[in-house]
Amino acid sequence: MTARLLLVAIWLAVCAFEAFALEPRGTGDLAIVIERAQGAVAICETTARTQLARVTGFGDLSHASAVFSRDGRYAYIFGRDGALTKLDLLTHAIVKRVLQAGNSIGGAISSDGALVAVANYVPGGVKVFDAATLDVVADVPSTAGADGVRAKVVGLEDGFGRRFMWSEFENGRVRMLDLAAADTPRVSELGYAGRQPYDALVTPDGRDYIAGLFGEDGLVRVDLWAREPTVARFLAGYGGSELRLPVYKMPHLEGWSAAGEQLFLPAVGHHAVLVVDRRDWREIGRIATHGQPVFAVARPDGRQVWVNFAPPDNDIVQVIDVPSRTVIAEFSPGKAVLHIEFTPRGEQAWVSARDSDRVVVYDSASFARLAELAIDKPSGIFMSARAARLGF
């Protein structure tokens, strides 16, 4: 018995020593990787490309995503089960966790870092939390249908200032919450997007909110610089008479990419990426791809766009060269590629392969494999540099 106590005491001392012996470090090169099946998060760094820690206790992390505090220290992780969890990237500890809904899909953080908003499916709506305490600041239900069920909220994004925009899947509405005055939240209707908006993004300059439609061919944009922002349709009927294929995984728009004045967008149900000129919102090109695109992520310098695909074509990543708009490389990182994330300046691309239980790191210039990290069922990869980007 005393021997056991002694062992515990030694173990505690070792833990304490480790905690104090941690070198001070910055957070600019950190990344978190979601272990979707284990409800765990791997904390990695992109300088030596290693895993620093693994933190458990996040609940159901299937389809989880994250945003970061403006100092890059904390990650706010949105779980499928409606949990919002604040993770300290330096101490590797969960700071706080609230179960704020029954089923949720993602979130956003305000430019000032003070507010974290969550998009909820059940019950449908947007809840906003104080980023420091995770206390509720605002609660905006989505619009209920004839059956009395509130619509699922998708494509929740942050706008400049303390604004959040979202779309409602069942009724096609686009709405905005302005919390410039926190005690008087102002909700405005931005218009009808079309049938079944499924996700959205904000362009890197913060000017345009773009929502994609699942129920019809087309997208909408909202010019957030306008005095009274409102939806405007573009790329209507992009599929033409071509038969739409079954969609086994919804595309994701966040991270879909602007490279200069060109936007790269998914053609839902087609093996193609659409290229749009942001100056007049017309299609200027269409790139045939290996499968139906899920993510297409522009390297931060805009020179390349990396694309992954829906099942059954999800073992491949393709690289599009932006100037020539052609596919210049193709890799097999593993089975079921779910996500791609670039380091802040784009020299590395991190790719998660769920069914191969690994994250593969590529050199984005030579396409050499730089590292492989063994991580259980990895899905989303989120780099702390997102802290400084609008719409991330």
Add this chain to the structure above:
Amino acid sequence: MRDGMPRWSVLLAALCAGTVPAAEPAPAPSRQAELLHLLRHDCGSCHGLTLRGGLGPPLLPQTLARKDLATLHATVLYGVPGTAMPPWNELLSAREIEWLVGQLKHGIAP
């Protein structure tokens, strides 16, 4: 145009699908493992990893209790026009879907 199909087509399909040849053997154990993996992770991208729902409805035994096997089978086989549910007949055989639907009705271990 997938959306053009009216919903009653699902019911019709359900009637036809009820006639899956029962003589076909269940999927081999290794294939069963693959199918359960697909159920959790790929069906799970809309229905949730724990099948408690997401963009798609929950697929727990209690939520499926009032739906008969033939309807469920047809829903998976042909999809539901006008919704995000795709037809899985391009990736899975009718027998495999029948087996999966049976698993869902019964409830799979978490």
